[in-house]
Amino acid sequence: MVDRLRPIALDCDVLFGTWPPRAQVRMDLATVRTTLDKAGIRGAVACSARGAWFDDIEGNTETIDVVSPLDGWYPAATINLRNGLRAESELDRMVAAGVRAVRLFANQSAAPTFPGYRHVVDEALRRNLVLLVEGDFRVCWQAYAERAARVVFLDVHAYHLADFILVARQEPGFVASTRLLNAPDSIETVVGEVGAGHLAFGSRSPLHATSPATIRLRHARISDTDWSAVAGGTLRDLLDGERKVGG
Amino acid sequence: MADHPIIDVHGHWGPWFFAMDIGTARENIRLMDAYDITIQLVSAAEGVVYDAPGGNARLSPILESQPRLRGYLVVNPNDPDAAAADLRRHLPSGLWSGVKIHTGYPLRPIDSPQMRETFAMLNEFGVVILIHTWGPDILVLPELLAQNSRLRVVAGHMGADRWDLAAQAARDCDRLYLEPSCSLTETMRFRHVLAHAPIRQLLFGTDATLIDPAVAFGLVADAAPTREQEELLFWKNAADLFGLHDQLANLGN
Numbered sequence: 001m002v003d004r005l006r007p008i009a010l011d012c013d014v015l016f017g018t019w020p021p022r023a024q025v026r027m028d029l030a031t032v033r034t035t036l037d038k039a040g041i042r043g044a045v046a047c048s049a050r051g052a053w054f055d056d057i058e059g060n061t062e063t064i065d066v067v068s069p070l071d072g073w074y075p076a077a078t079i080n081l082r083n084g085l086r087a088e089s090e091l092d093r094m095v096a097a098g099v100r101a102v103r104l105f106a107n108q109s110a111a112p113t114f115p116g117y118r119h120v121v122d123e124a125l126r127r128n129l130v131l132l133v134e135g136d137f138r139v140c141w142q143a144y145a146e147r148a149a150r151v152v153f154l155d156v157h158a159y160h161l162a163d164f165i166l167v168a169r170q171e172p173g174f175v176a177s178t179r180l181l182n183a184p185d186s187i188e189t190v191v192g193e194v195g196a197g198h199l200a201f202g203s204r205s206p207l208h209a210t211s212p213a214t215i216r217l218r219h220a221r222i223s224d225t226d227w228s229a230v231a232g233g234t235l236r237d238l239l240d241g242e243r244k245v246g247g
Numbered sequence: 248m249a250d251h252p253i254i255d256v257h258g259h260w261g262p263w264f265f266a267m268d269i270g271t272a273r274e275n276i277r278l279m280d281a282y283d284i285t286i287q288l289v290s291a292a293e294g295v296v297y298d299a300p301g302g303n304a305r306l307s308p309i310l311e312s313q314p315r316l317r318g319y320l321v322v323n324p325n326d327p328d329a330a331a332a333d334l335r336r337h338l339p340s341g342l343w344s345g346v347k348i349h350t351g352y353p354l355r356p357i358d359s360p361q362m363r364e365t366f367a368m369l370n371e372f373g374v375v376i377l378i379h380t381w382g383p384d385i386l387v388l389p390e391l392l393a394q395n396s397r398l399r400v401v402a403g404h405m406g407a408d409r410w411d412l413a414a415q416a417a418r419d420c421d422r423l424y425l426e427p428s429c430s431l432t433e434t435m436r437f438r439h440v441l442a443h444a445p446i447r448q449l450l451f452g453t454d455a456t457l458i459d460p461a462v463a464f465g466l467v468a469d470a471a472p473t474r475e476q477e478e479l480l481f482w483k484n485a486a487d488l489f490g491l492h493d494q495l496a497n498l499g500n
Binding site: 022024025157158159161162165179180182183184185186189204206207208209210211212213214215216219 | 265266267268269274278281430432433434435436437455456457458459461462463464465466468469470
């Protein structure tokens with residue numbers, strides 16, 4: 001029996017820096033690490049909020065500098081969706097630095113049909129990067145479909161679970177964060193319908209409270225093997241490139 | 248394991264139209280057991296999203312068979328006459344703790360004339376109202392309460408993304424209570440309310456079985472209330488407001 005109080009290996013949705021609408025929330029990386037540690041979360045895919053709001057290149061440099069040295073943590077780059085002209089060079093720089101994931105933020109009001117958004121997705125997939133995608137799954141899924149993409153959708157809501165499952169049946173690389181899968185049986189339904197390979201634990205700490213996500217996962221009525229996958233195995237396989245998709 | 252009772256003032260019974268298998272009272276009890284919830288106040292999902300009197304009628308026998316559940320009669324503000332008849336029909340049973348009003352499905356915001364008429368009708372009954380609040384119109388509630396002196400109101404979801412205005416509204420009226428249930432989990436939601444709203448006006452709600460209680464428990468935990476605040480939030484305030492002390496004693500608390 002897996003001890004459900006054991007650490008959660010990996011959080012797919014962690015930020016640091018500052019967030020203008022919530023400037024009162026302490027988001028420095030040291031505080032974030034303490035918050036996750038107290039919640040029993042051992043590692044994270046973390047991204048500086050600087051790139052979301054102000055400067056993706058500076059933000060990516062900051063992310064690599066402070067996250068890469070942390071054991072069990074992965075840096076997530078981001079690309080400014082309002083200026084796709086420099087996406088290719090920045091993605092090349094990220095690949096050269098060993099970054100495996102790119103996060104696309106919803107605060108930039110770039111719809112998946114916008115030319116810049118599509119360009120960024122094209123170039124990220126061309127470089128075999130994992131995408132961490134904010135926004136309404138029902139709107140943004142199509143930009144990644146039928147492309148053997150490895151994508152973690154960070155905002156899949158319990159209310160939209162049927163839409164995610166219908167698509168995930170055809171897309172082995174589509175993964176939902178657990179953060180908003182907060183109906184009493186959402187996690188169990190995804191595992192039962194398409195498998196734990198389509199779920200990754202996420203909390204959006206520290207912008208969002210950490211404990212709703214951890215308490216929910218610790219109460220999940222799934223097997224020990226599936227629990228370990230959701231708590232980090234699925235995401236680690238994606239990031240390590242061990243997940244075969246599109247085959 | 249909590250060493251005090253827990254009263255969940257925002258629950259539901261029955262199925263929803265989403266991809267969820269949550270429609271039976273057994274699911275209410277399973278979640279209550281999993282999270283140590285002693286009493287849950289529930290409304291019929293059918294009444295909230297479709298037919299208020301019909302949903303209330305279907306919930307009534309459930310309440311008779313489940314001593315840990317108490318009911319809210321759903322009131323549709325578009326038909327206060329039917330609501331008044333429903334209150335006269337059901338309240339004498341003693342199985343109901345108040346009235347639930349949604350604003351989204353009936354398409355009547357808090358400051359609509361239909362809602363004002365409904366509040367005036369409910370004032371005659373002197374009930375507690377749990378009302379869905381989502382955004383800045385929570386600031387209308389103190390004025391509505393000032394016009395209806397026999398009412399007490401629980402602001403469900405405490406304004407959702409306008410928790411700051413919820414705290415302000417609670418400070419403006421001591422008959423307005425707040426409960427944190429919501430699928431939105433921003434760190435500041437409950438932290439701000441705990442710091443800025445009167446503690447005697449805070450209640451605990453989960454929105455189960457639509458939402459897993461983990462969300463509300465997690466929000467509260469991360470706000471780090473004191474032991475005294477916890478006791479008030481989790482049960483004392485609700486027991487006073489809804490008169491549940493005897494029921495708690497009957498359940499061994």
